[in-house]
Amino acid sequence: MILDATTLPLIFVTLMGLSILLYVILDGFDLGVGLLMPFATPDERDRMIASIGPFWDANETWLVLAIGLLLVAFPAAHGTILTALYLPVTVMLIGLILRGVAFEFRAKAPRTQKPWWDRAFFAGSLMTALSQGFMLGIYILGLRWTWASVTFALLTAGALTVAYSFIGAAWTILKTDGALQTKAVRWARGGIWGVVLGMGSVSLATPLTSDRIMDKWFGFPEIVLLAPLPLCSLALIVMLWVSLRNLPSANDRFAWLPFVGAIGLMALGFAGMAYSFYPYIVPEQMVLYDAAAAPESLRIIFYGALVVIPVILAYTVLAYVIFRGKATQLSYD
Amino acid sequence: MEALLLSRVQFAANISFHILFPTITIALGWVLLFFRYRFARTGERKWWDAYMFWVKVFALSFALGVVSGITMSFQFGTNWPGFMETVGNVAGPLLAYEVLTAFFLEAVFLGIMLFGASRVPGWLHITATFLVAFGTTMSAFWILVLNSWMHTPAGFELRDGIVHATDWMAIIFNPSMPYRLAHMLLASGLTVAFLIVGIVAFRRLLGDRSETSATQLRFGLVLGAVLIPLQILMGDLHGLNTLEHQPQKVAAMEGNWETGPNVPLVLFALPDEVARENRFEIAIPNGASLILKHSADGVVPGLNDFVAEDGTVLHPPVAPVFWSFRVMVATGMAMLALSWAGLVLLRRRGAHNLPKPFLYAGVAMTFSGWVATLAGWYTTEIGRQPWLVQGVLSTEAAVGDVAAPMVLGSLITYLVVYAVLLLAYIGVLLHLARRAARGDTPVREEPRRPSEAQAAMPAE
Numbered sequence: 205m206i207l208d209a210t211t212l213p214l215i216f217v218t219l220m221g222l223s224i225l226l227y228v229i230l231d232g233f234d235l236g237v238g239l240l241m242p243f244a245t246p247d248e249r250d251r252m253i254a255s256i257g258p259f260w261d262a263n264e265t266w267l268v269l270a271i272g273l274l275l276v277a278f279p280a281a282h283g284t285i286l287t288a289l290y291l292p293v294t295v296m297l298i299g300l301i302l303r304g305v306a307f308e309f310r311a312k313a314p315r316t317q318k319p320w321w322d323r324a325f326f327a328g329s330l331m332t333a334l335s336q337g338f339m340l341g342i343y344i345l346g347l348r349w350t351w352a353s354v355t356f357a358l359l360t361a362g363a364l365t366v367a368y369s370f371i372g373a374a375w376t377i378l379k380t381d382g383a384l385q386t387k388a389v390r391w392a393r394g395g396i397w398g399v400v401l402g403m404g405s406v407s408l409a410t411p412l413t414s415d416r417i418m419d420k421w422f423g424f425p426e427i428v429l430l431a432p433l434p435l436c437s438l439a440l441i442v443m444l445w446v447s448l449r450n451l452p453s454a455n456d457r458f459a460w461l462p463f464v465g466a467i468g469l470m471a472l473g474f475a476g477m478a479y480s481f482y483p484y485i486v487p488e489q490m491v492l493y494d495a496a497a498a499p500e501s502l503r504i505i506f507y508g509a510l511v512v513i514p515v516i517l518a519y520t521v522l523a524y525v526i527f528r529g530k531a532t533q534l535s536y537d
Numbered sequence: 538m539e540a541l542l543l544s545r546v547q548f549a550a551n552i553s554f555h556i557l558f559p560t561i562t563i564a565l566g567w568v569l570l571f572f573r574y575r576f577a578r579t580g581e582r583k584w585w586d587a588y589m590f591w592v593k594v595f596a597l598s599f600a601l602g603v604v605s606g607i608t609m610s611f612q613f614g615t616n617w618p619g620f621m622e623t624v625g626n627v628a629g630p631l632l633a634y635e636v637l638t639a640f641f642l643e644a645v646f647l648g649i650m651l652f653g654a655s656r657v658p659g660w661l662h663i664t665a666t667f668l669v670a671f672g673t674t675m676s677a678f679w680i681l682v683l684n685s686w687m688h689t690p691a692g693f694e695l696r697d698g699i700v701h702a703t704d705w706m707a708i709i710f711n712p713s714m715p716y717r718l719a720h721m722l723l724a725s726g727l728t729v730a731f732l733i734v735g736i737v738a739f740r741r742l743l744g745d746r747s748e749t750s751a752t753q754l755r756f757g758l759v760l761g762a763v764l765i766p767l768q769i770l771m772g773d774l775h776g777l778n779t780l781e782h783q784p785q786k787v788a789a790m791e792g793n794w795e796t797g798p799n800v801p802l803v804l805f806a807l808p809d810e811v812a813r814e815n816r817f818e819i820a821i822p823n824g825a826s827l828i829l830k831h832s833a834d835g836v837v838p839g840l841n842d843f844v845a846e847d848g849t850v851l852h853p854p855v856a857p858v859f860w861s862f863r864v865m866v867a868t869g870m871a872m873l874a875l876s877w878a879g880l881v882l883l884r885r886r887g888a889h890n891l892p893k894p895f896l897y898a899g900v901a902m903t904f905s906g907w908v909a910t911l912a913g914w915y916t917t918e919i920g921r922q923p924w925l926v927q928g929v930l931s932t933e934a935a936v937g938d939v940a941a942p943m944v945l946g947s948l949i950t951y952l953v954v955y956a957v958l959l960l961a962y963i964g965v966l967l968h969l970a971r972r973a974a975r976g977d978t979p980v981r982e983e984p985r986r987p988s989e990a991q992a993a994m995p996a997e
């Protein structure tokens with residue numbers, strides 16, 4: 205393959221897409237755990253937080269990689285997108301700060317302060333989830349701030365928050381047992397309707413916002429070729445619904461299924477969105493080839509990424525293997 | 538113009554808050570590796586206790602560093618889009634390499650280091666600790682490469698106003714990089730040395746008589762005493778490097794207006810940029826010439842050389858550079874005095890019997906590393922103004938088109954959050970110290986012996 209001004213932007217937009225997807229899945233489940241905090245008792249909170257303790261930091265790093273790739277591979281789009289999203293980005297950053305530090309402070313500060321840091325943990329997770337969903341909505345509508353786009357963005361904000369809570373509940377089912385697991389199954393049963401509603405409305409609304417996207421989906425033969433996407437989503441939702449009805453189960457059988465199903469749904473939703481926007485990096489304004497950095501700079505990152513990303517994935521898997529099984533008390537030993 | 542000033546204040550506030558925590562974690566990672574290794578070798582409980590106390594501080598500092606670092610990475614785009622648009626071809630790969638070779642390494646192995654001691658064999662736990670320390674240092678390497686390049690850009694050409702990389706070795710090993718990197722790594726070591734001295738001295742004052750606290754106190758004092766002369770030497774070399782590449786910055790640091798020989802070393806003055814002279818100057822004759830040129834009649838550059846024909850000032854604002862440089866040097870001298878006095882007292886009286894006034898002095902110096910590091914960064918960063926990338930991109934040209942009230946709003950929010958977090962951080966350090974002094978640490982298992990851990994692994 206020739207690494208030039210046509211292939212490199214494509215490679216980098218794929219890399220960026222994959223890190224956003226990994227971020228949404230991985231930080232999605234720990235943000236979701238944060239969102240579910242108010243529904244748990246103090247002891248349950250400790251266990252839920254213990255279940256994400258070894259992972260959240262690395263999960264968040266995928267966001268840094270994604271924004272880093274946008275920054276380095278598409279410098280022209282980077283400034284346009286981030287200045288247009290100044291307000292929600294600020295809210296998200298404050299949220300990420302609160303969430304990240306509350307995690308540490310709640311375990312180390314004097315006991316009397318702990319409920320406050322739990323609130324900060326919830327508030328930070330909520331601010332992060334809502335603002336990310338809001339940004340998604342504004343982005344879909346081409347980074348314009350109008351009454352219609354803000355309304356749509358509020359819808360996507362709610363949808364993403366529900367999706368995060370759902371995958372958080374699915375993670376809790378996987379990583380806990382007993383009363384907490386039963387509770388998490390209840391959360392997931394409630395959450396799945398929110399996911400259906402959110403994914404459905406975003407999927408229907410997106411083509412309506414642009415003729416180009418409408419043609420990409422509902423032209424012929426696209427409508428046939430793309431049919432597997434909605435059909436797979438539907439099958440996954442049915443599977444999730446059935447598995448949630450049968451959980452908790454004896455011997456914890458299929459406790460992993462909701463989590464895997466949630467990952468599948470997120471991946472499908474993401475694939476649909478990626479298809480809608482390609483080749484635009486700023487919807488309807490800037491195609492990715494016009495926004496890309498110089499090939500000689502992209503090449504040097506590409507060689508590095510080729511070596512390093514498999515290593516990163518390997519030791520990430522190692523961490524998940526080491527901390528496999530049910531979460532116990534968060535302990536430094 | 539107003540958004541420019543607000544964006545600068547916001548970036549300065551964010552980066553000042555951010556750098557506090559990496560300054561601790563870069564060196565503390567290696568200190569933890571040392572404690573962990575000593576425990577593995579000797580089996581002495583005091584080393585494990587030292588590890589367990591400081592690993593909590595590490596985890597907290599790391600989290601604060603991560604979240605404030607994410608804020609920085611977004612602000613490149615939200616407030617300074619011109620930076621990446623102009624120099625993205627150089628800055629981009631350097632930042633990408635930081636994420637790829639450092640961030641993931643630190644973040645993943647941090648989980649194993651913090652929570653894995655009873656789940657993995659000892660050698661893997663030590664390896665995880667090593668990789669975290671290595672990751673923080675790699676991160677420092679890449680970011681200092683980029684920062685140094687902004688001061689002494691090399692290995693590039695300008696095409697249509699955009700920087701294109703031509704020689705990556707020249708970019709990475711740009712003229713000021715080795716000095717700046719060494720200066721910063723030593724600063725991190727000193728910050729941790731005095732943090733340990735201060736916090737453990739506080740524990741001793743509260744009545745902690747444990748062997749581990751005496752050992753940590755000795756460790757901190759010896760580390761500080763060894764590093765501070767190296768840092769003074771490195772600072773001198775870095776200064777000479779700056780003189781070669783950014784003479785206007787050195788002129789501001791010295792408060793010297795006219796280029797010439799026999800320039801005095803100004804100890805105190807109020808630089809007046811309107812009159813272009815120093816008021817209330819106290820100076821040592823020939824001092825600056827001696828330090829910078831190593832001869833009394835050495836010619837030292839003056840600020841008046843950096844004013845354009847039309848009166849445009851091309852040198853940095855004088856007073857902030859002049860003063861932050863003096864704060865840094867004075868703090869360094871105080872570090873030298875305390876740590877060397879500490880060495881003498883350790884020899885004469887031992888770590889268990891250090892006199893109370895000395896312990897109080899140690900507590901007063903707990904955050905001296907932060908003061909010196911911030912003052913040093915202000916010196917070099919304000920000293921680069923009005924440039925963002927020396928000679929290539931002005932700060933004014935890089936700022937984004939965001940409404941000033943929006944920037945003001947976000948700035949105030951950040952300031953409030955950072956103030957609260959800084960107070961909470963210091964509060965938790967003191968809380969942890971008080972608990973350790975009471976001997977109130979939860980009962981924990983020591984890490985597994987390698988043999989039993991390995992035997993247990995496949996069965997799980």
